[in-house]
Amino acid sequence: MTPDLSPDRIDRLRDAFLAARYDADGVVDLLGAEAHAALGRGEPVPALRASTDAGALGTLVRLFLLGTAEPTAAVADALRPLPLDEAHAAGLLRTDGDAVRAGLDVRPHGAGDESWWVVSDLDSELRGDGRPVDPDHVLGVGHASLSLVRATSRRPVGSLLDLGTGCGVQALHASTHAERITATDVSERALALAEATFRLNRVEVELVRGEWFEPVRGRRFDQVVCNPPFVVGPARTDFTYRDSGLAGDDASALVVRQLPSFLNEGGTGQLLASWLHRGGEDWEDRVSRWLPPGGVDAWFVQRDIADPELYVGTWLRDAGYDARSPEGQRKAAEWLDWFEANDVEGVGFGFVTLRRTDAARGEVVCEDLRHAFDDPLGPESDGWLRRVDWLRAHGSTEALLASRLVTAPTTVLEQVSSPSDEGWENVVHRLHRTDGPGWQHEVDDLGVRLLAGCRGAMPVGDLVELLALGCGEDVTELTAAAVPMLRELIRHGMVIPAEWISE
Template sequence: MTRTPLTVLAPELTALFDAAGLTAAGVAGHLGPDFTEAMHRGEPAAVRYVTSDGSTLSRLIRVFILRDAVPATELADLVGASLTTRLLDSGAAVSDLHGTVRMALDIRPHVIVGVNRWVFSDADASMTPHVPGPDHVLGVGAASLSLLQSTPVTPVGSALDLGTGSGVQALGQFGLAESITATDVHPRALDLAEATFAGADARVELLQGPWFEPVAGRTFDRIVANPPFVVGLPEVGHVYRDSGLNLDGASELVVSQAPGYLAPGGTAHLLAAWVHTHDQSWAQRVASWLPDRGVAAWVIERDVADPAHYVGTWLRDESIDPRSPEAAARTEAWLAHFAEHGVIGIGFGFVAIRNIGDEPSDILAESMPQTFSDPLGPEVEEYFARTAWLRDRSAQELADATFLTRPGLARENIAVADKDAGVGFAPAALRLTRTDGPRWSHDVDEHLAAVVSGLHPQGLSLAETVGLYAMANGLDEDELVQAAVPAVVDLIRHGLVLPAELAELVE
């Protein structure tokens, strides 16, 4: 039994879109790069201008992406009389007394994990003036796209999408997971998610309820969650972003409870936000949400906003004019709440967690401010493989192991104008930098750079490589080995250097 008539019409509608070229690539090719960017910026007049040729794809773009009002006869001409009737009956489209219809929902094409998909969600304010209501169901936003990019795309047995919304993250697991479960506290979200899944011919178990309650007692090989992580007052203004928990309570709840729902070796991939205060570092705060045993966790802070910027951003998100009296009242209450709790900044990023059994937890929380374009999902999986290798070895075993430098690793010699000499350049820094993935860069000295350059997976061990370098340069071998081991561990954590046993990760 389906939850909504949308589910019944979704396969026919998405098949029609696919045949007509109303895909992400089809729309971009039809509009061209400049007008595609205008569409992404929310400039409908420019898109309307370039779709005035009367072609079928142009008309579909106007009706379903711009959500222009058209005579019912035109919609029937585009999608057929039967589908038009069902769109109206389901509430996906609405009509007025003059026989004019307009799409009330957003059914937009996207590429999800390399596959053309269509996501059913509530209409946003990108193309028409719109103030999202409390029950608004979000479509594909920047946050959901970033989580898709940071989630591995390797096959797993079971996957859970906690707080599925319109179904974006669960859709990303289709074809990867043998079984998918999606939960949400919001019935309307489950209605739209069901239509999204039907349009993709994706079989997903849908369960209603808050947080992890619908899956109590169960475990999963992969958990993904884009929870309502907005940091603010303990109230719910919009169900898609407000949890009703104080400050970063939603992120704390999901991060702290996710390990209990992971199967052995299972992983969780979460979006989260956390507060910065004078009393505690953000890294300590998030690490305190995780257990002392049983997990490897990588917490990545991608951005930090000051309280005023943060509040302004989320007021604009709900289409509130920051100059309005309503915005003034909301801003004052929000900022006062932050001040009361000592909040000086709000961080945002990813939390990746792996079940490692009964071992002591291995938690790294760090900032990743650098710009990069490669998906983060493969890096997350490789990170867990690298840290698992490190956990199993003593300092002596590390010294006796063989390693390789990552393919594409760059050595950067930085020099700046020599102020003292008044001419030429003086050395300023020596760096090893990855040219793939998150582009990690480490400052090193000449000794470590030379040792790294001498590593070979079929060659000498780390200790032997250091020994040769020490002998050639008149240095104390034991002291240099003791200094090299922790330095190489840091390079392994960020993938600049890899154990020979993990060479297949970069082949």
Template structure:
């Protein structure tokens, strides 16, 4: 394509075909509807035939436009050049895109196969999906620390590379689907990114022997009876692909390296899902943190992915739905969990694994503080009781206290510590923990502070000192307190 991607990028930016430009052009109502995959308000909002409206219709909405209205700019690619490159189809004065070209929040652009909507032809098996909510979630999760070498495993249309660019010195991207790599390269070129080492293959096969400071993956995690689409299903049984991804990742982490991935896992009758996912992490030699952000029953899950492929209302819908549910029933599946997993090669001989369910809103990006979360979890686990009593504890920034009880009551019925930043957790605490929250600022060891609290409350100092570590350890792990090193 020579310099066509560069000239196309210049045209897109000049026309205002960016995230902010599209939102402003559409307005809140049409933009909100488009986020729900409803196109009618956006079509109405772009009916004037202006340059930006025409690009939105052509590249995002995927409807034919008048060839004379397609902007080219002083040096932008012509319709003929776009057609020769296979990006559009021109016929009888009308131009139709053959790909989906979307602006992304990094300021770059992504090329994928056209969005599939009800009534469209069935997806091709090697369909390359565009960026969406899962892509954004992974980008928000990844650590913001600079990285020497980074790996985007299962790059798809190349979205994570747009986020890694400028943060990592070297970027490798893999995918099992050669068409995905083809479109990803185009995404990077239009976004002004070069030097990405793109390799084809499944799991970690393309990077055997390589180690990375940062690994990110939005893998084909969908759990189904058969792998019909490479972008979402691996073909491995049940949730084995995610399990294998977790187990193999540590072999490709440099010392101190981190892996972030999205995953689905089964909820099976008679089994605690925490044991299932925790079993994936145990034995990796890495510190691990797995969070279930959502869970769906089998019917909800099947409906989600049938909608994803625009298969609702098609002749095969009932058959696909029934077969999928029958398979779940045979596997004793009661639900499917969605969430994220982080592994860190800390080098510790005593790796820590935390598996939890947390569905409440959190401060974004999680990557801005995910390293502190992992540090808190490991610190709480590894400190002995004696070390904790000698440590100088400090209340974390952004923690507030709420006291709840009848008006005028001498003592509150409930005391709650609440985080106003980060994961925004809340926890009910006792009077001792609340008292510590009010006085610990990192200047004094915990032991003398507990002794002073014991004197005020009339408790036995020895008993309080013996009980406090068990009560405080979860509060440290969850980020309400931290160990001061200043």
């Protein structure tokens, strides 16, 4: 049943939250950093202790964040001016004997200087009834949605499409850099909760219902973000938020294939995606085949690979299934049977950045970045596309050799030595980028010397000639080795054009 979250009810709920300081800063101030961090780890007791005898704010924290049953009078006071009967009618509350519990998940969500509220369905743990979530369950702010937030470019744009908005968290973040936002979803319930989220936060969003890109057919946007139902496996729709009804990784393939046609020239798209690792098939070849023909720059970043058993167990728990129950065992067996029948050895997960370009041939790069790093990929995707543009403009060897390059300040050199008859002998020269995804590249001794000279003082071609002369090397052979090395280092931001230093 779709909740009746009328504008008037949402406005009064907002007034109650503002009066109680039920926002990102207010919750942290009440709980303290340690209890707040414990709550994020799924440990509620410190937060329960900190919120005791804390008035209306404490009641709201326990009600919506801890899932406890609260006295009716205390909740009525905390939600004033929204009457209890109105809150029940809106689906915000449910009766539990003489007390009340939350009927929906409504929690503060902070980012930088922004503080929002996000309305979603309660997960199986907070609901406390031991049942799996409902088929039309609307997911809240989870790990996947936050990872997409961090992987999304925040450069200012005129128009943005949030495809499959769910509870609306991507559109909320988009409001910080997009002038106009359109959000779609196939689920009527998701759109109702997203509309409540936007009303609660005074964010203007155009909401349209429909499958995939159908609601915006014929339109184009400066940016598209998408957290699709990317779970791979048999073709089914047990849960709208994760199952597409398409088999395998066809949902991710569909979005990658169609998204560029909904972009303005130079527009970008960012999405989460999953892909199959099948016996005898390279994952890079697989995802590259999803791209439409023509001018599309694409950056596929693989952040994890899960074996089938781990993958199935994780998603069953996410939906609230007990893996030991008959139903849990049946679903796990069906899923694993499908993986075995389709020769699936693992499931890759990561981010895709796409850009519509007028270039005759787009740049397509697939990279495995499963190592740990903290920097968000959103700014890095902007940098990657900028570097692609520069490399495209300097596509010939002559153009590259005529440019002036600088070894980036964030690039450091690690040298590994082994003992020899004459002391220590360098056996490995490894470049590290200390920010972004933390790329590493091994170079030889001549590469180290060349990069030491990349200070923007003279063209690269002159540096190569001087190095060849000083080391007794053939300049043609040295150039042939240096050019592809420099292109790769530029692509990864470890060497940059000299003119960028002053920006």
